[in-house]
Amino acid sequence: MEHEEESVLEGMRVIECAGGINGPGAGCILGMLGAEVIKIEQPGVGAWERGIDAVAGTGLQLPDGSAIPVHLFNHSKKSVTIDLNKQEGREILYRLVQRSDVFITNYRPSVIERLKIDYETLSGYNARLIYGTTSALGGKGPERERRSFDYIGQARSGMMMAMGERNDSPTVMVGAPTDQLGAIMLAFGVLAAMIARERTGHGQRVDTSMMGAALFMQALHLGICLFRGKELKRHSRADAKAPLSNYYKCKDGKWILLTEIQVQRFWSRFCDALGMGELTDDPRFMTPERMREHAGELVKILDEVFATRTRDEWMKILDEKVGLACSPIHTMSEVTEDPQVLENGYIVEFDHPTLGTIRLPGFPVTLTRTPAKIRSRAPEVGEHTEEVLVDLLGYSWEEIEEFKNREVI
Incomplete structure (x- = not known):
């Protein structure tokens, strides 16, 4: 039986004063869940992610002049331009706060205070307001004002010393993962605060950070360090103590990953499938302890075989004859064509009025009754200013013209 489609956050209104990924990413998530997200941007300029022209040497500008991050993190929103440096602009925001459920920002504390958009000020206009902030290193402590980007989230959370080969220099993950992690956790916190407000009737402040989100993601590693007083060693491919939890280069230059913890269960089938049945009775590898002692030798053997x-x-052989846990190691380009990715809606198509059919990351959680989805294209700077100020906030057209003349909107 089919059900009429609804959205999780239908009827909820979110104000976003944020730039980059860490803040706008959270607004995008809430928009996909059905909230009306109103992005506040600087008149004539817009949020700073609109001007990002390259990342790691890769150009981000599209044929229509827009930047890729705009389409990734600002869809499913409206855009309103207000100059919050002016008192008149702040008064418009305050009126909007009175009619909204959530306010989110990733501005630094000093900027928030200067613009008079802090929690104490805004909650004075709406006691039920959920006020969310996200930063690089957290809302407390001596470095709460530090100007930061994704790499700092990776560096301070230990991620850069958890990735890469054991004796290599620190390794950075491209693609701003901690920016997005911070966004996800801010959206998560806002949703939790919404549930709390339904029970208590009160709004509250929600705060998270890239560093905090990245630490939470590494809970096992962090927990072992807390209990044992030492961190996990970085992986060493050439001397992996569990050769069946390692990766190997194949004949075509592509890589395959093995990640099997039940080695004894699959060892005989594995050896036979790879054409090295003689290793089944090799005393160097007959027990897990012996295999660890001779791990480097086994890795060299497997390197030769997989080549x-x-x-x-090899994937076909391992799937059909062995059944152990394994996977191709994909490049991001390969990910975009992976049938498993596409079948689950992790990448979706969207018809854009100037770019044509584009593909974007889909929502990674399936909700059968209240699906999340891309609800609208990313707006132009200030596209909805008049609509919001007139229809929602009740300003007259004469007032709109005065605001424009004084460069308030």
Whole structure:
């Protein structure tokens, strides 16, 4: 039986004063869940992510002059331009706060205080307001004002010393992962505060950070360090103590990952499938303890074996003859064409009026009755200013013209 489609956050209104990914990413998530998200931007300029022209040497400008991050993190929103440096602009925002449920920002504390958009001020206009902030290192402590970007979230959370080979220099993950992690956790916190407000009737402040989100993601590693007083060693491919939890280069230059913890269960089938049945009775590898002692030797053997066939050939052999846990190691380009990714809606198509059919990240959680989805294209700077000020806030057209003349909107 089909149900009429609804959205999780239908009827909820969110104000976003944020730039980059860490803040706008949270607004985007809430928009996909059905909230009306109103993004506040500087008149004539817009939020700073609109001007990002390259990342790691890769150009981000599209044929229509827009930047890729705009389409990734600002869809499913409205855009209103207000100069919050002016008192008249702040008065417009305060009126909007009275009619909204949530306010989110990733501005630094000093900027928030200067613009008079802090929690104490805004909650004075709406006691039920949920006020969310996200930053690099957290809302407390001596470095709460530090100007930061994603790499700092990775550096301070230990991520850069958890990735890469054991004796390599620190390794950075491209693509701003802690920016997005912070956004996800801010959206998560806002949703929790919404549930709390339904029970108590009160709004509250919600605060998270890139560093905090990245630490929470690494709970196992962090927990072992807390209990044992030492961190996990970084992976060493050439000397992996569990050779069946390692990765190997195949004949076509592509890589395959093995990640099997039940080695004894699959060892005999694994050896036979790879054409090295003689290793089944090799005393160097007959027990997990002996295998760890001779791990480097086994890795060299497996390197030679996997180099004899393509990755797809090995995947077929391992799936059909062994059944152990394994996977191709995909490049991001390969991910975009992975049938498993597409079947689950992790990448979706969207018809854009100037760019044509584009593909964007889909929502990674399936909700059968209240699905999340891309609800509208990313707006132009200030596209909804008049609509929001007139229809929602009740300003007259004469007042709108005065605001424009004084460059308030």
